[in-house]
Amino acid sequence: MPGTDRYQQHRAQAIRAAASVFSEKGFHGATTRDIAERLGIKQGSLYYYFRSKEEALEEVCLFGIRDYVLRMDQIAASDQPFEAKLMAVLTSHLSSYRERNEALKVHNDERLYLPSGKRTRLKELGTHYREKLEHIFEEGVADGTLRDSLDCHFAAQSVIGICNAWGDIIVRDPDLDMFAVIQKCADLLLDGFRERRGADSAAVADSGHG
Amino acid sequence: MPGTDRYQQHRAQAIRAAASVFSEKGFHGATTRDIAERLGIKQGSLYYYFRSKEEALEEVCLFGIRDYVLRMDQIAASDQPFEAKLMAVLTSHLSSYRERNEALKVHNDERLYLPSGKRTRLKELGTHYREKLEHIFEEGVADGTLRDSLDCHFAAQSVIGICNAWGDIIVRDPDLDMFAVIQKCADLLLDGFRERRGADSAAVADSGHG
Amino acid sequence: MPGTDRYQQHRAQAIRAAASVFSEKGFHGATTRDIAERLGIKQGSLYYYFRSKEEALEEVCLFGIRDYVLRMDQIAASDQPFEAKLMAVLTSHLSSYRERNEALKVHNDERLYLPSGKRTRLKELGTHYREKLEHIFEEGVADGTLRDSLDCHFAAQSVIGICNAWGDIIVRDPDLDMFAVIQKCADLLLDGFRERRGADSAAVADSGHG
Amino acid sequence: MPGTDRYQQHRAQAIRAAASVFSEKGFHGATTRDIAERLGIKQGSLYYYFRSKEEALEEVCLFGIRDYVLRMDQIAASDQPFEAKLMAVLTSHLSSYRERNEALKVHNDERLYLPSGKRTRLKELGTHYREKLEHIFEEGVADGTLRDSLDCHFAAQSVIGICNAWGDIIVRDPDLDMFAVIQKCADLLLDGFRERRGADSAAVADSGHG
DNA sequence: AATGAATGAGAGTTCATTCAT
DNA sequence: TATGAATGAACTCTCATTCAT
Numbered sequence: 043m044p045g046t047d048r049y050q051q052h053r054a055q056a057i058r059a060a061a062s063v064f065s066e067k068g069f070h071g072a073t074t075r076d077i078a079e080r081l082g083i084k085q086g087s088l089y090y091y092f093r094s095k096e097e098a099l100e101e102v103c104l105f106g107i108r109d110y111v112l113r114m115d116q117i118a119a120s121d122q123p124f125e126a127k128l129m130a131v132l133t134s135h136l137s138s139y140r141e142r143n144e145a146l147k148v149h150n151d152e153r154l155y156l157p158s159g160k161r162t163r164l165k166e167l168g169t170h171y172r173e174k175l176e177h178i179f180e181e182g183v184a185d186g187t188l189r190d191s192l193d194c195h196f197a198a199q200s201v202i203g204i205c206n207a208w209g210d211i212i213v214r215d216p217d218l219d220m221f222a223v224i225q226k227c228a229d230l231l232l233d234g235f236r237e238r239r240g241a242d243s244a245a246v247a248d249s250g251h252g
Numbered sequence: 253m254p255g256t257d258r259y260q261q262h263r264a265q266a267i268r269a270a271a272s273v274f275s276e277k278g279f280h281g282a283t284t285r286d287i288a289e290r291l292g293i294k295q296g297s298l299y300y301y302f303r304s305k306e307e308a309l310e311e312v313c314l315f316g317i318r319d320y321v322l323r324m325d326q327i328a329a330s331d332q333p334f335e336a337k338l339m340a341v342l343t344s345h346l347s348s349y350r351e352r353n354e355a356l357k358v359h360n361d362e363r364l365y366l367p368s369g370k371r372t373r374l375k376e377l378g379t380h381y382r383e384k385l386e387h388i389f390e391e392g393v394a395d396g397t398l399r400d401s402l403d404c405h406f407a408a409q410s411v412i413g414i415c416n417a418w419g420d421i422i423v424r425d426p427d428l429d430m431f432a433v434i435q436k437c438a439d440l441l442l443d444g445f446r447e448r449r450g451a452d453s454a455a456v457a458d459s460g461h462g
Numbered sequence: 463m464p465g466t467d468r469y470q471q472h473r474a475q476a477i478r479a480a481a482s483v484f485s486e487k488g489f490h491g492a493t494t495r496d497i498a499e500r501l502g503i504k505q506g507s508l509y510y511y512f513r514s515k516e517e518a519l520e521e522v523c524l525f526g527i528r529d530y531v532l533r534m535d536q537i538a539a540s541d542q543p544f545e546a547k548l549m550a551v552l553t554s555h556l557s558s559y560r561e562r563n564e565a566l567k568v569h570n571d572e573r574l575y576l577p578s579g580k581r582t583r584l585k586e587l588g589t590h591y592r593e594k595l596e597h598i599f600e601e602g603v604a605d606g607t608l609r610d611s612l613d614c615h616f617a618a619q620s621v622i623g624i625c626n627a628w629g630d631i632i633v634r635d636p637d638l639d640m641f642a643v644i645q646k647c648a649d650l651l652l653d654g655f656r657e658r659r660g661a662d663s664a665a666v667a668d669s670g671h672g
Numbered sequence: 673m674p675g676t677d678r679y680q681q682h683r684a685q686a687i688r689a690a691a692s693v694f695s696e697k698g699f700h701g702a703t704t705r706d707i708a709e710r711l712g713i714k715q716g717s718l719y720y721y722f723r724s725k726e727e728a729l730e731e732v733c734l735f736g737i738r739d740y741v742l743r744m745d746q747i748a749a750s751d752q753p754f755e756a757k758l759m760a761v762l763t764s765h766l767s768s769y770r771e772r773n774e775a776l777k778v779h780n781d782e783r784l785y786l787p788s789g790k791r792t793r794l795k796e797l798g799t800h801y802r803e804k805l806e807h808i809f810e811e812g813v814a815d816g817t818l819r820d821s822l823d824c825h826f827a828a829q830s831v832i833g834i835c836n837a838w839g840d841i842i843v844r845d846p847d848l849d850m851f852a853v854i855q856k857c858a859d860l861l862l863d864g865f866r867e868r869r870g871a872d873s874a875a876v877a878d879s880g881h882g
Numbered sequence: 883a884a885t886g887a888a889t890g891a892g893a894g895t896t897c898a899t900t901c902a903t
Numbered sequence: 904t905a906t907g908a909a910t911g912a913a914c915t916c917t918c919a920t921t922c923a924t
Contacts, residue, residue: 049904070280071365074898086900087905095898151361155281179445189447196436197445199421200414207413226406234444235389235398235407256886284915296917297888305915469907490700491785494894506896507909515894571781575701599865608865616856617865619841620834627833646826654864655809655827657819682883704919716921717884725919 056081056091057105057145060098065144065213069099069152100160103153106145107164110138111171118174124182128231131175132205132224139209140220147213150206172198201231266291266301267315267355270308275354275423279309279362310370313363316355317374320348321381328384334392338441341385342415342434349419350430357423360416382408411441476501476511477525477565480518485564485633489519489572520580523573526565527584530558531591538594544602548651551595552625552644559629560640567633570626592618621651686711686721687735687775690728695774695843699729699782730790733783736775737794740768741801748804754812758861761805762835762854769839770850777843780836802828831861 059080063072074095075085092098113134117127138146153164175198182188208223269290273282284305288295302308323344327337348356363374385408392398418433479500483492494515498505512518533554537547558566573584595618602608628643689710693702704725705715722728743764747757768776783794805828812818838853 052904068278068280068365070278073896083904084906085898086907089899090904155278182445186447188445192445193436196433197440200417200437200440203417204410204413207410207417211409223406226403227410230407230410230444231440232444232446234440234442235392235402236442237396237399238448259886262887283913285913293887294889295915296890299916300887466907472908488698488700488785490698493892495892503908504910505894506911509895510908575698602865606867609867612865613856616853617860619837620857620860623837624830624833627829627837631829643826646823647830650827650830650861650864652864652866654860654862655812655818655822656862657816658868679883703917713883714885715919716886719920720883 053091056088057098057101060092061102061105061143061145061148064099064102064148064152069095069148069155074098096156096160099148099152100156102145103149103156103164104167106143106147106149107167107171110134110143110146111167114171114174118178124178124185124187125228125232127178128201129224129228131178131201132227135202135205136209136212136220136224136227139212144213147209172202175201197231204231263301266298267308267311270302271312271315271353271355271358274309274312274358274362279305279358279365284308306366306370309358309362310366312355313359313366313374314377316353316357316359317377317381320344320353320356321377324381324384328388334388334395334397335438335442337388338411339434339438341388341411342437345412345415346419346422346430346434346437349422354423357420382412385411407441414441473511476508477518477521480512481522481526481563481565481568484519484522484568484572489515489568489575494518516576516580519568519572520576522565523569523576523584524587526563526567526569527587527591530554530563530566531587534591534594538598544598544605544607545648545652547598548621549644549648551598551621552647555622555625556629556632556640556644556647559632562633564633567630592622595621617651624651683721686718687728687731690722691732691735691773691775691778694729694732694778694782699725699778699785726786726790729778729782730786732775733779733786733794734797736773736777736779737797737801740764740773740776741797744801744804748808754808754815754817755858755862757808758831759854759858761808761831762857765832765835766839766842766850766854766857769842774843777839802832805831827861834861 056077060072060077063076063080066072067076074088077098078085078088081088088098092101114131117130117134120127120130122130149164153161156164172195176194179188179192179194179197183190183192183194204227208227212218212220212223266287270282270287273286273290276282277286284298285295287308288298291298298308302311324341327340327344330337330340332340359374363371366374386404389398389402389404389407393400393402393404414437418437422428422430422433476497480492480497483496483500486492487496494508495505497518498508501508508518512521534551537550537554540547540550542550569584573581576584596614599608599612599614599617603610603612603614624647628647632638632640632643686707690702690707693706693710696702697706704718707728708715708718711718718728722731744761747760747764750757750760752760779794783791786794806824809818809822809824809827813820813822813824834857838857842848842850842853
């Protein structure tokens with residue numbers, strides 16, 4: 043009997059189990075038995091929670107970006123300088139991976155295996171995320187923090203790309219210092235790798251390093 | 253299965269067909285029948301060219317990074333300033349994707365499905381690539397082009413990450429202007445997004461970017 | 463796959479079906495579909511009872527010699543004169559075939575197709591059987607029933623060989639009088655085919671050797 | 673161009689190769705590629721010598737019993753006492769195995785996989801062999817060498833059974849002393865295992881044993 | 883006289899899914 | 904709420920066979 047509170051709790055566990063298995067073996071490489079085993083139930087019982095393996099993937103993907111998008115909304119709505127928002131975005135994105143929120147990885151790598159019909163909601167959320175991020179960049183340009191010439195679409199995509207790349211590495215290497223990575227990403231995104239020849243550049247380059 | 257020239261030619265075509273299918277559907281999502289069909293032969297005949305589906309994946313992955321690593325060697329060995337080398341790396345990496353070399357994407361996304369034994373050669377090549385790239389960054393630091401404080405390992409990983417992220421986008425959107433992307437990536441990596449406040453920043457910002 | 467009673471019962475039926483099919487067509491000539499059909503289930507369902515066709519063969523072979531060896535133990539432990547034990551052995555062995563225990567035939571003809579690792583248990587049981595039989599012969603020699611010069615190893619192998627040969631014939635010809643065969647085998651094994659002439663027979667027996 | 677002498681020679685080699693492979697792996701377990709490899713030619717080329725794998729089996733079986741039956745004819749036609757003929761039969765049969773005439777083993781174990789139509793010739797030859805052997809026994813009874821009560825059909829079958837059983841063992845154990853086995857088989861068949869209680873019997877039982 | 887290349891049928895096996903209990 | 908049992912479709916892979924060369 044769905045609708046129950048307990049049912050929803052169990053279902054959430056099922057989604058997490060599916061996320062874990064999908065992220066390890068990929069959607070097609072994972073079996074419903076794998077998922078059931080991780081949950082501690084039998085294969086057939088899984089269908090009490092999902093109508094199909096595909097629905098499981100759908101739920102995992104949604105779960106993966108839901109709070110991730112939510113946090114972006116919060117960050118975007120907050121009243122901080124650009125640099126702080128960027129840090130918040132990086133932290134939110136990368137700690138998603140570290141908190142074993144394997145669902146995000148699944149969303150990134152496996153969502154294409156959903157039929158396009160079931161992908162629209164995800165696409166909307168993804169677009170929403172990118173647009174918010176773009177908007178943050180636009181604000182940065184407007185208030186003079188960022189270069190006038192900046193292509194904010196490019197910037198947003200690049201941030202997402204870097205975060206996902208480092209996210210994958212972080213997931214695979216639990217000893218990696220996530221906050222160091224976040225810091226270095228922020229430096230890269232703000233100032234790049236090149237040495238500043240001007241007098242004041244040192245102060246800028248230093249700011250915020252632990 | 254001789255080392256005939258014709259045989260090797262056909263086999264190369266088979267590898268390309270496999271790359272194409274794997275990149276579209278993933279290793280587990282793709283069927284040997286898919287590959288055979290793309291090649292215009294019957295399913296069973298594939299096994300004239302590969303001992304197994306897994307061997308096909310192996311060959312695709314190797315094919316995917318072979319010349320990619322080769323080009324990196326050439327770039328690293330060349331006698332150019334850092335900025336030029338960076339541009340060359342970005343161009344090589346991203347045009348790998350544009351040239352429909354789907355094998356690179358497959359290498360990135362699917363190589364983990366190979367048994368670890370068959371992955372060592374790939375790992376070596378990948379490490380070699382990253383080390384060469386790191387070395388380019390180290391030279392950049394040494395000659396004063398890059399910040400002293402730069403973590404070259406981080407830098408190399410980030411470049412690879414950004415390239416793969418944009419590579420995926422490029423593969424999916426054939427109308428995207430690849431050279432514009434390359435240019436913007438170079439700008440990001442060199443100078444970041446932040447506005448230069450100092451007097452001299454103009455000189456830096458100028459170099460050839462629109 | 464629990465240790466349920468019902469499950470074990472069904473599995474036993476599956477083993478018997480496999481025995482029947484293997485004995486008819488040989489291991490490689492039989493298909494899993496054949497076995498499933500004889501069981502009245504669909505091909506894929508067989509794998510609920512066996513992990514592989516090979517495991518089915520293994521189980522059949524074990525089933526084929528298990529009680530056969532057991533009966534030998536009982537006979538060997540019994541307190542009867544040699545002739546009675548011999549009769550019991552022949553009866554046990556041949557009626558194994560008549561009782562449509564096709565598993566024994568499978569064990570004899572197909573066990574070599576098992577990987578050597580899975581054959582050790584069978585080898586042990588087979589050796590055990592032969593040794594018990596040898597021991598019966600040794601007792602026969604010791605109590606004066608059998609010739610002093612008898613090679614008991616040869617004798618045991620020969621009994622097994624004759625039984626298997628007649629067993630094959632018996633399986634194929636259901637009208638054959640099994641007890642007549644048993645009797646004649648006993649006669650052969652005890653006294654051979656030659657006429658007893660009394661005093662002078664020795665001269666004849668010599669001719670033709672070495 | 674069949675009919676040539678060279679062709680027939682090559683074909684004979686092909687038959688022997690097939691015999692070797694079939695005896696090792698069974699008819700269904702062997703592949704045409706296996707046979708071709710043993711011959712040193714390529715898979716497709718085998719069809720220059722056989723219309724089908726089945727025809728290969730047919731030829732092997734025929735080859736396996738042809739000279740075996742021939743030798744039986746010679747033995748049966750010869751003018752020797754029963755004991756000598758028996759020895760000749762045993763020697764002929766068992767040395768067939770030792771001479772790596774794997775074809776005989778194939779005939780025994782695999783002929784049932786031929787369609788019954790193609791089996792008639794074999795059946796005739798087999799029957800012929802058994803009848804000749806039976807006839808030898810009948811002569812032995814007639815001349816008083818063998819018991820009056822002997823079932824000659826049973827006797828012939830038993831001889832064949834024992835020979836095949838020991839033949840299998842001999843094939844697998846190249847160190848086994850074949851002539852010792854022949855001698856012991858002869859003893860068994862003539863006099864059985866039981867001790868003779870008559871005064872002179874000791875001499876008989878001893879004769880010929882090393 | 884032999885082979886490279888291909889084929890198609892069928893093998894064993896896996897797996898998402900169903901359903902009575 | 905969960906499971907044991909079964910299914911059928913699909914998959915990877917093998918193999919006897921063919922045929923142009």
